[in-house]
Amino acid sequence: MKIKVIVTLKNGVLDPQGKAIQQTLNGMGFSEVNQVRQGKYFDIEVGETDENEAKFKVDEMCKKLLANLVIEDYKIL
Amino acid sequence: MKIKVIVTLKNGVLDPQGKAIQQTLNGMGFSEVNQVRQGKYFDIEVGETDENEAKFKVDEMCKKLLANLVIEDYKIL
Structure with a gap:
């Protein structure tokens, strides 16, 4: 089962990459762009058939490795 | 209006970062994880009130800057 995760910087945390x-x-002519924030996306193939169980596992992975909860939020899609 | 974009590597393109x-x-005990693919996520604040117009603009940005279409796919959420 494939679980998708998005990890984003918390509001208020500076994002120089997004700013660049x-x-x-x-500069390329898209003058209507006011802000860009960049995050990370993960596609995780978990050997679980139960969706809730898989999402529970992925939630643990986010807390332990994928996201730095001090400055980042994560969302499991 | 905020538009979200996910950029992922095409199937078949090696993803050493995901592999790591x-x-x-x-190694942390999540032995049920069979594959991880990492991608990029963008939150783009466009000064447009019309959603279709905003998405059209973001589509152009993806083609011109955000995604490398030779090895990457993008999806506008």
């Missing part, structure tokens, strides 16, 4: 992308887009 | 994460998870 925004400035580049503005 | 998978091996780390396995």
